[in-house]
Amino acid sequence: MNYSFGTDEYIYFILDKYSKTLIKIAFSYMKNTADAEDIVQEVYISLMRRGNGFESDEHEKAWLIRVTINKCKNRLKSAWYHKSVPLDEEISYLPEEESEVLSEVLSLPAKYRSVIHLFYYENYSIQEISEILRKSTGTIGTWLSRGRKLLKTKLEGGFEI
Amino acid sequence: MSREKYTSALDQLKISENFNEETARKMKAVISEKKGITRYAMRTAIALASAAVIITAGAYAVSLSGITAQKPGITIAEVKLPETNGNVNARMRPLFVYQNRIYIRYSTEIASPDGYTVSEEDMQNLRGDYLGTTTGGIDEWSGDKDYINDFSSNIGEAEVYTVKGYDSKYRLMVYTPYEGGFGCEIYDSFGGLSMNSGDDYFDLLKLKGNVVSYQWESFDSWNNGGMQKVEQQADDALNKFVKALYSSTPVERSVDTLIDETNADGQKFLYLRTKDNLITPMRLLKDGYVYVDEIGFFQVDKADFDEFYGLLQ
Numbered sequence: 001m002n003y004s005f006g007t008d009e010y011i012y013f014i015l016d017k018y019s020k021t022l023i024k025i026a027f028s029y030m031k032n033t034a035d036a037e038d039i040v041q042e043v044y045i046s047l048m049r050r051g052n053g054f055e056s057d058e059h060e061k062a063w064l065i066r067v068t069i070n071k072c073k074n075r076l077k078s079a080w081y082h083k084s085v086p087l088d089e090e091i092s093y094l095p096e097e098e099s100e101v102l103s104e105v106l107s108l109p110a111k112y113r114s115v116i117h118l119f120y121y122e123n124y125s126i127q128e129i130s131e132i133l134r135k136s137t138g139t140i141g142t143w144l145s146r147g148r149k150l151l152k153t154k155l156e157g158g159f160e161i
Numbered sequence: 162m163s164r165e166k167y168t169s170a171l172d173q174l175k176i177s178e179n180f181n182e183e184t185a186r187k188m189k190a191v192i193s194e195k196k197g198i199t200r201y202a203m204r205t206a207i208a209l210a211s212a213a214v215i216i217t218a219g220a221y222a223v224s225l226s227g228i229t230a231q232k233p234g235i236t237i238a239e240v241k242l243p244e245t246n247g248n249v250n251a252r253m254r255p256l257f258v259y260q261n262r263i264y265i266r267y268s269t270e271i272a273s274p275d276g277y278t279v280s281e282e283d284m285q286n287l288r289g290d291y292l293g294t295t296t297g298g299i300d301e302w303s304g305d306k307d308y309i310n311d312f313s314s315n316i317g318e319a320e321v322y323t324v325k326g327y328d329s330k331y332r333l334m335v336y337t338p339y340e341g342g343f344g345c346e347i348y349d350s351f352g353g354l355s356m357n358s359g360d361d362y363f364d365l366l367k368l369k370g371n372v373v374s375y376q377w378e379s380f381d382s383w384n385n386g387g388m389q390k391v392e393q394q395a396d397d398a399l400n401k402f403v404k405a406l407y408s409s410t411p412v413e414r415s416v417d418t419l420i421d422e423t424n425a426d427g428q429k430f431l432y433l434r435t436k437d438n439l440i441t442p443m444r445l446l447k448d449g450y451v452y453v454d455e456i457g458f459f460q461v462d463k464a465d466f467d468e469f470y471g472l473l474q
Contacts, residue, residue: 008185015184019180019184023174033175037180040184044187047188048192095169098166098169101166105167120164121171158163159167
């Protein structure tokens with residue numbers, strides 16, 4: 001269903017549709033939900049400022065994901081962010097094994113964990129990830145492979161099984 | 162089973178219960194600021210927008226996707242209603258009808274001195290003759306018959322005026338007074354316009370000799386909503402570039418193809434401000450193309466393009 005851009009209906013529709021996805025992607029970079037939520041709010045505000053003009057829902061979603069990732073990268077490299085000593089997420093409420101797997105994925109270099117997240121959690125193909133991140137499919141394939149190998153050394157049986 | 166545990170862990174992630182509500186509030190504030198209207202007028206605007214009309218997916222696709230083969234001369238897609246109401250797969254746009262032409266919001270905006278509102282002086286300088294007042298009557302399921310009546314619209318009641326200095330066949334103003342202020346927007350009717358040279362389009366915008374300043378921003382700034390615009394006064398290089406726009410060649414190109422071919426460093430966004438304080442945005446692609454949203458691509462003389470593009474540093 002398409003709502004007129006900027007109306008209440010549109011705003012609530014798009015929040016319901018994408019918030020969880022975007023927050024989890026941001027979390028995979030920032031490692032805590034407070035920063036992830038903060039960034040996703042900025043993304044939605046950017047969307048309002050950008051205005052309409054997406055050719056399809058897929059284009060809209062890809063834009064939202066790309067901007068989320070860009071904002072995460074920008075924040076991670078900002079001096080202010082590093083001075084503020086961001087806290088890692090308190091995830092003690094998760095079952096032990098799940099907490100352990102999540103911690104290991106989050107310990108990967110950012111580029112590997114983002115590809116792992118988009119591939120395994122969002123079920124994007126390598127081709128789709130390459131379009132979202134604007135990297136070649138070869139690069140994405142390499143990052144995915146290296147991420148998997150690193151996880152294999154840390155998680156019994158690796159990541160996929 | 163690590164993958165499943167990762168998925169399960171993320172599914173259990175605690176997201177603030179009021180995230181959507183709080184974010185919605187901020188999003189609405191941006192929309193309100195962009196429109197430069199009061200809370201009172203905002204309610205009206207949303208009510209009007211909710212009666213929006215749609216552009217057929219076909220027409221929209223023609224406008225935005227085009228055809229990948231390059232050939233000179235293009236026709237701007239006409240706005241049409243869908244033949245059936247069975248499958249809503251199109252974007253809704255504010256519009257009204259006047260003399261069998263459909264006027265919609267393209268990308269031209271009136272400058273806002275404070276970033277939020279249009280000045281009374283600018284509005285007075287632009288507002289020409291009163292033509293009539295729009296009515297409701299077009300909703301998303303309307304058939305073509307609704308377009309026959311002048312001032313049928315999906316924007317509720319709003320006054321329509323000519324715009325001083327512009328051809329009313331292509332450009333009109335919608336003016337909405339409200340308690341404590343007014344709303345004022347430019348509506349254009351470019352659908353069906355055949356362009357064999359840039360002159361066919363840009364002359365309707367009266368750019369030549371009228372641009373007083375311009376702003377530009379990088380792709381990253383635009384893409385991230387950074388608003389990091391650099392402002393400069395019009396100079397010889399700009400005037401030469403505008404002249405080149407008039408002699409440019411409209412070409413049918415795919416937006417996706419061109420953007421795929423052009424990396425982020427090869428795109429800049431340009432905003433031209435004319436004497437009457439109208440802002441005309443366009444996207445510059447370093448290979449010598451200028452893209453105007455929903456209008457199309459213009460291939461500009463490479464030397465003129467490169468000279469100006471190179472200054473945007």
